[in-house]
Amino acid sequence: MQRTRQDAVDGLLPDQRERLILDRLRQHGRVLASELAAELHTSEHTVRRHLRDLASAGHCKRVYGGALLASPAGEAASTRMREAVDRKASLAVVAASIVRPKQVILLDAGSTNVAIAQALPDNADLTVVTNSPEACMRMLERPGFDVILIGGRVSARAAGAMGATALLQVQQIRADLCFLGACALDPDEGVAAFDAEEAELKRAMVSASGLVAIAMTSEKLMTAAPFVVAPASAVDYLIVESDVPAERMSRLEAVCDTVMVAAS
Template sequence: MQRTREEAINGLLPDQREALILERLRTHGRVLAAELAAELQTSEHTVRRHLRDLADQGHCKRVYGGALLMSPADKPAAVRMHEAVDRKARLAAAAVSIVRPKQIVLLDAGSTNVAIAAALPENAGLTVVTNSPEACARLLNRPGLDVILVGGRIASGAAGSLGATALLQIQQIRADLCFLGACAFDPDEGVAAFDAEDAELKRAMVKASGQLAIALTSEKLMTAGRFAVAPVSAVDYLFVEADVPGARVASLRAVCDNVMVARP
């Protein structure tokens, strides 16, 4: 049986080999060129060429020693708002457990953070600052919530305001807690975004906040984005879904102090 498998691997055409590498990326998130070369019985040079081609096609980002899957979250906000609604609600229920009365909460745009807005406790004297019109709509007319909507330009397909106006307003805030939207998250590469302006605003949110929390759907874990936002060491609380394997949760806890798993 082993010999048959080896013969099959030796007989792979370049396109088949590249498809297998892409499958490994989608399964594991991160791949190493040396390990792939050994598995496919080819040279690391050949594997790196395949990884370069996959990166050119937008499937992955080249990192030291291998590649990281690009996050699948690069979709219009209107699409993301209707995806995995129940999963995001469970993440939100876990995330709001760290909110304390009378805090200033900075709530970034994003569909999971809209779910957090809906789950925030009432009559707790919270001031919620957000650049998300969708989140603002979930907060209005609820008792004990003071809401501040950050202004600015809302780009086509974006979930919230961006640009110089939004950036200036965020820089003037001193929040107790920030729920940051993350397009991609990897223990080594950190938090990333797809848009340069969005990444700049997110970095300002990190600087403006005493504590940083991220609630993350599973498909964004072990993936890359185009623009760096923050290292994992900046994240005080990470909320993940119940389907994340135990070994992966352990690897996250090795770099983040508080990793909390939402209820299934």
């Protein structure tokens, strides 16, 4: 007798159910316990137990009603600087296009923002305030930049200054535009970071800036990190890659003011 798809689902072992749930997370970014329970013909209690186990293993973050895929951005900056270099350069070109002459730019740490520092136009009379020593190096000795490096304890994971000194300096700035580094972004859960101190500094950057822009590789979209920075609606410009599915793009466009797509 031919075995139906439903027979196959009904006969799944617990480990197989977890792999299927993880596959759904990777496909969609977010899963709902009620929908998974219906698909797997099991109880929501069982699904929540699987989600709890996946969260404990670092694969997802529990949210109300289900879970979000965990952001892959928790790696050390030294690793992230070597990853997706060409993709980040494409995002940086689009990000730099929104900059206007004589602006005060607040540039957060992060590998994509280092690419933005390189892409910023020469001779535009820009004042760039950054907590990233690497980004600072990309602008030194180039014409048209007044670079201000924020001080404080430098985080090896973020490759940027953190702590009370950096926070105080950011709170004294009034920037026209901030390029915010984001570990994760979801339309419902907002912008998030992996470290509480880092999230506090990012919140101060948002408060200090007239406009907020985020350039983000696709794998960090529709993902979660532990510490909330800002709602997605606080993002004035979101720069994404061209491989973002239409359904995800629609959700992002519904909450962010302007979504721009980098060339592939």
